[in-house]
Amino acid sequence: MVIEPNxxxxxxxxxxxxxxxxxxxxxxxxxxxxxxxxxxxYNNNNIGPLHIAINIEGKQGFVQCEKLALxxxxxxxxxxLSEITMRDRMEIADAIQGIFDYI
Numbered sequence: 001m002v003i004e005p006n007x008x009x010x011x012x013x014x015x016x017x018x019x020x021x022x023x024x025x026x027x028x029x030x031x032x033x034x035x036x037x038x039x040x041x042y043n044n045n046n047i048g049p050l051h052i053a054i055n056i057e058g059k060q061g062f063v064q065c066e067k068l069a070l071x072x073x074x075x076x077x078x079x080x081l082s083e084i085t086m087r088d089r090m091e092i093a094d095a096i097q098g099i100f101d102y103i
Contacts, residue, residue, distance in 0.1 A: 007031045007073065007080070010089045012041065012056060016077040023054075023063050023084065025096060034074040039063050039092070050099070052092050056082045065095040 007013065008031065011024045018040075026037035041061040045051050050065040084092075 007036060007078075008083070010083045010086075011080050012082045012084065013038070013078045014081050015071060015073075018071075018076075021061070021081055022069075022071065023092070025065075025068070025092060035070055035072045037068055038071055039065055039069070039096075040067055050095050052088070052095055054084050054088050054092075056084070063092055065092060066099065068096070 007024055008028050009024055009026060013022050013024060013036075015022050015038075020040040020042055022036075022038035023041055024031065024036050024038050026035075030037070041054070041056075041063050043061060045053065045062040048066075052063045052065060054061050054063055
């Protein structure tokens with residue numbers, strides 16, 4: 001039985017057995033499968049073009065876009081912590097798209 005999580009693109013989750021919060025970068029229709037594609041959010045920034053700064057409830061974090069991971073929420077507990085702005089979503093989507101550009 002597949003559990004449809006109420007998880008949206010741009011949500012920040014705390015996922016069981018994962019140390020850092022995870023930003024959901026997959027689209028909402030994908031997330032209904034019970035799996036998400038996410039990127040970890042670190043407190044420290046190791047300078048790089050794929051480390052995007054975000055502010056969450058007055059705290060700064062850095063989304064590491066090169067560390068995309070497929071995570072099965074049907075197999076793990078999770079809790080929604082927060083969500084990012086549309087502007088941040090667009091900047092992160094652009095960075096991730098840049099990983100796959102052919103030029």
